[in-house]
Amino acid sequence: MNNAGVFEDDPIGLSDIEWLDRWEDTLRINLTAAAQLSRYAVRHWLERASGGRIVHIASRAGHRGDSPDHWHYAASKGGMLALHKTIARAYASQGILSFAVAPGFTDTAMADDYLASRGGSGLLADIPLGRVAEPEEIAAIAAFCALDAPPSMTGATIDANGASYVR
Numbered sequence: 001m002n003n004a005g006v007f008e009d010d011p012i013g014l015s016d017i018e019w020l021d022r023w024e025d026t027l028r029i030n031l032t033a034a035a036q037l038s039r040y041a042v043r044h045w046l047e048r049a050s051g052g053r054i055v056h057i058a059s060r061a062g063h064r065g066d067s068p069d070h071w072h073y074a075a076s077k078g079g080m081l082a083l084h085k086t087i088a089r090a091y092a093s094q095g096i097l098s099f100a101v102a103p104g105f106t107d108t109a110m111a112d113d114y115l116a117s118r119g120g121s122g123l124l125a126d127i128p129l130g131r132v133a134e135p136e137e138i139a140a141i142a143a144f145c146a147l148d149a150p151p152s153m154t155g156a157t158i159d160a161n162g163a164s165y166v167r
Contacts, residue, residue, distance in 0.1 A: 051095025
């Protein structure tokens with residue numbers, strides 16, 4: 001499961017080096033690490049001809065973008081979705097399945113800080129469900145993908161954002 005992620009701001013007004021450092025740190029943690037772990041898993045399963053499942057925790061930001069201070073976060077999650085789709089298409093015939101979950105805000109410390117800094121009730125107004133997702137909801141979706149999702153679902157992205165972004 002690829003579930004590591006950071007969500008730190010990167011205002012456009014920073015110095016070039018500081019902006020780029022934050023950009024690269026976010027992509028390294030949110031995307032490059034996921035790609036490297038996925039590569040190791042795929043190679044392992046190919047060598048053993050055993051098949052396997054990868055679940056990527058992306059974000060609705062990978063589909064719709066994010067705030068002006070979070071280009072890098074949206075890009076990293078969009079890249080993760082492309083990574084996931086590529087793995088699904090390339091290795092399904094060898095029994096290697098790839099699934100992605102794209103949550104919106106989830107009730108974690110990372111989301112709490114952001115919601116508080118942006119006037120939480122205003123952001124919640126954009127979620128028709130009226131609340132953010134609970135971690136247990138995202139875990140249930142990830143567990144389904146890891147254990148029970150039918151193989152024909154490989155390549156699927158499951159949105160879990162309270163209808164704040166529908167496609």
